[in-house]
Amino acid sequence: MAETTTGTELPKGFRSAELGWPELHRIPHPPYRLPLLGDVIGASRRTPLQDSLKYASLGPVFRRNAFGKEFVFVWGARLVADLADESRFAKHVGLGVANLRPVAGDGLFTAYNHEPNWQLAHDVLAPGFSREAMAGYHTMMLSVAERLTDHWDRAAAAGRTVDVPGDMTKLTLETIARTGFGYDFGSFERSRPHPFVTAMVGTLTYAQRLNTVPGPLVPLLLRRAGRRNAADIERLNHIVDEVVRARRADGGGSGDLLDRMLDTAHPETGERLSAENVRRQVITFLVAGHETTSGALSFALHHLARHPRVAARARAEVERVWGDTAAPGYEQVAKLRYVRRVLDETLRLWPTAPAFAREAREDTVLAGEHPMLRGAWALVLTPLLHRDPEVWGPDTERFDPDRFEARAVRSRPPHVFKPFGTGARACIGRQFALHEATLVLGLLLRRYEFHADPAYRLKVTERLTLMPEGLRLRVERRPVRGRAVSDAPVGRAPQ
Ligand code: HEM
Numbered sequence: 001m002a003e004t005t006t007g008t009e010l011p012k013g014f015r016s017a018e019l020g021w022p023e024l025h026r027i028p029h030p031p032y033r034l035p036l037l038g039d040v041i042g043a044s045r046r047t048p049l050q051d052s053l054k055y056a057s058l059g060p061v062f063r064r065n066a067f068g069k070e071f072v073f074v075w076g077a078r079l080v081a082d083l084a085d086e087s088r089f090a091k092h093v094g095l096g097v098a099n100l101r102p103v104a105g106d107g108l109f110t111a112y113n114h115e116p117n118w119q120l121a122h123d124v125l126a127p128g129f130s131r132e133a134m135a136g137y138h139t140m141m142l143s144v145a146e147r148l149t150d151h152w153d154r155a156a157a158a159g160r161t162v163d164v165p166g167d168m169t170k171l172t173l174e175t176i177a178r179t180g181f182g183y184d185f186g187s188f189e190r191s192r193p194h195p196f197v198t199a200m201v202g203t204l205t206y207a208q209r210l211n212t213v214p215g216p217l218v219p220l221l222l223r224r225a226g227r228r229n230a231a232d233i234e235r236l237n238h239i240v241d242e243v244v245r246a247r248r249a250d251g252g253g254s255g256d257l258l259d260r261m262l263d264t265a266h267p268e269t270g271e272r273l274s275a276e277n278v279r280r281q282v283i284t285f286l287v288a289g290h291e292t293t294s295g296a297l298s299f300a301l302h303h304l305a306r307h308p309r310v311a312a313r314a315r316a317e318v319e320r321v322w323g324d325t326a327a328p329g330y331e332q333v334a335k336l337r338y339v340r341r342v343l344d345e346t347l348r349l350w351p352t353a354p355a356f357a358r359e360a361r362e363d364t365v366l367a368g369e370h371p372m373l374r375g376a377w378a379l380v381l382t383p384l385l386h387r388d389p390e391v392w393g394p395d396t397e398r399f400d401p402d403r404f405e406a407r408a409v410r411s412r413p414p415h416v417f418k419p420f421g422t423g424a425r426a427c428i429g430r431q432f433a434l435h436e437a438t439l440v441l442g443l444l445l446r447r448y449e450f451h452a453d454p455a456y457r458l459k460v461t462e463r464l465t466l467m468p469e470g471l472r473l474r475v476e477r478r479p480v481r482g483r484a485v486s487d488a489p490v491g492r493a494p495q
Contacts, residue, residue: 014094014215017063017070020360020376027072027370028058029065038065045212047462049354049383056384061370067214071095072377074366075384077391081415082367083358083380084422091425092359092377096464099207103233106277107284108428117277122428124264124273125281128180128257129428134435136254137179138330141436144174145443147188152448152475161453161472164301168294169197175436176289180257181282183243196239200287202232204463240282257285285429293433295352295467300343300441302468303399305452310401314339315445322442333439340438341401347419348392349399351382352466356421382418391416448475 017024030039043066044051052073055062060076074080083089093101093112104110108125111118127133148171155162170187173194177183185194193201206222206229213221243258253259261278265271273281304311317338322328334340359377366372387396391412392403402408420427427433444450451474461469 014069015375015377016068017072017376020373021072022371022373024063024070024072027061027063029063030055030058033065036068038067038069040066043212045209047460048208048212049381049462049466050460052381053384056387060388061366061378066212071379073381074378075381075388077385077388077413077416079367080380080385080418081413083378084415084418086423088361088364089358089423090361091421091423092357094357094359094377095211095379096207096355097357099210100203100464103203103207103236104284104287105280107280109284109288110280113425117273120266120269120271121261121273121277121281123266123268124260125257126428128260129432131431134431135330137432138333138435138439140179141175141439142327144171144178145440147171147174148440149443149447151188152444153477156448156475156477159474161474164471164473165294165298165467165469166193168297168301169193169290171440172290172294172297172436173197173286176286176432177243180285180289181243181247182253182256182258183246195235196286199232199235199239200291201463203229203236204287204291204465206232208462208464236283237279240279240286243282243286244278258282288427289429289432291465292352293437295350295465296343296347296433297437297440298468298471299350299352299466300346300437301444301450301473302452302458302471303346303349304342304441304445305450305473307399310342310399311445311450314342314441318442318446322446328439328442330435333435333442336438336442338401339441339445340434341404342441343434343437344404344417345399345401348386348403348417349383349397350460350466350468351386351419353419353421353427353464354382354466355379356382356418358422380418385416385418388416444475447478449478450475 021027030041032041033039034041042051042054052064055064055073056075060079061072061074063070063072065071074083090113093110097110100110106112106115106117108118108121111121148167151167152162170193173185173196174187177185185196187194187197206225209222209225210218218226244262247253247258247262252263261273261281263272304314314336317336321335322332325332357377357379360372360374362374364372366378386392389396415422420430453472453474456471458471459469461467
């Protein structure tokens with residue numbers, strides 16, 4: 001068995017940009033830098049990502065200093081394309097991702113590139129995301145979506161608004177838990193979020209807060225938060241141990257992700273994941289597998305409610321492609337090209353995992369301009385990359401799914417749209433997320449009209465991921481062609 005790194009290990013030392021960027025002085029920083037404190041004037045601790053977006057006017061690469069730590073941020077398309085060169089750059093486990101090490105250890109998302117468990121887990125788990133595996137999850141995704149529509153039908157009948165992010169979180173948590181782990185969290189039967197979700201939100205928020213407090217002051221300023229975080233981690237461990245115990249008790253599932261984690265040996269080396277590493281992977285997949293998809297669906301519904309013409313066009317496509325089929329088949333989801341463009345445009349404006357870090361594998365020069373020593377790193381700000389006017393034109397705030405029409409996509413250079421990261425460490429769950437989100441949007445568009453509250457102004461909460469805060473919609477049942485989806489016998493979707 002491959003050795004595992006314990007989950008309680010603290011992140012490795014922070015590498016300040018002065019150590020890796022010999023010509024750092026050429027990279028602009030905000031005015032009014034304060035001695036010792038750095039660029040803290042006007043900085044918000046709750047929304048550090050949206051804060052950084054304010055500095056786009058400094059140029060496609062800029063730096064900020066917080067309490068003596070210097071960070072380089074990159075968003076210009078040409079520079080990001082260079083950082084995507086896998087022969088010279090790799091994922092950097094730093095900032096927020098490194099702060100999750102005590103929770104997720106050397107699980108797939110938080111593993112350092114050199115840790116043997118990354119390759120082992122990647123090779124063992126990748127077949128769980130093959131086309132064939134995805135087709136296998138489809139029926140279960142449909143049946144979870146039906147729980148959501150039952151819930152929304154009741155709200156529509158009673159004239160109540162729906163809590164979009166809350167309900168999308170229930171949906172996506174149930175979907176990954178059931179498809180990947182054969183486990184039912186009973187989210188739709190609860191009036192409050194499942195304790196897994198509360199503990200997850202706690203640990204993500206804490207990991208983000210760690211970035212905004214100087215290291216030596218953490219024990220002082222975050223003492224209570226630290227204790228709460230330890231309790232949250234314990235709760236997460238307890239829940240995943242129960243998921244694993246339940247599987248062991250019923251003697252194996254249907255070849256899902258958990259079966260792969262527990263029983264599958266590496267095809268070449270014969271190695272298996274250790275028990276501790278399985279724990280890390282279960283947490284990783286339960287968290288990474290639902291939080292960002294939930295945000296993507298929530299933002300998409302916000303845009304659809306605000307753009308009735310886009311919604312009407314998407315709805316017309318669903319009716320044309322799905323016809324009277326009560327339970328659309330796997331193949332019928334990929335055919336919803338316009339719905340998929342709605343999702344892409346949503347992830348352009350609000351990529352729900354809004355940054356990823358890259359480090360130099362060797363001494364190199366970024367885009368022929370900025371020397372970097374081996375190990376130097378930069379944070380790519382995806383929401384700004386997705387608004388680079390040189391690529392996306394002057395009106396980048398406008399929501400326009402036609403930006404993802406095939407010809408428009410071909411006319412843009414590569415590496416300008418990166419909601420799922422890049423290279424070997426890009427998102428393993430991309431197809432899973434896109435299939436689930438397209439299916440669910442298709443079902444909701446067909447079944448409901450969405451009515452926005454005209455007084456609502458989009459407010460984005462940050463906990464490493466992004467989520468629209470306080471988004472509620474009024475949903476109105478539409479006459480559904482053929483049988484209602486909820487009348488369909490689940491489990492017999494045509495493949
Ligand atoms: C809209 C939904 C999603 C978005 C926007 C998203 C985004 C991302 C991004 C940006 C990364 C790279 C992070 C980095 O470079 O540090 C990543 C990695 C990852 N994602 Fe996702 N993700 C989504 C859904 C999912 C789902 C559904 C799963 C699992 C079922 C998943 C599992 C993972 C894992 C395990 C990694 C680490 C991969 C590795 O390093 O080998 N994600 N994701």
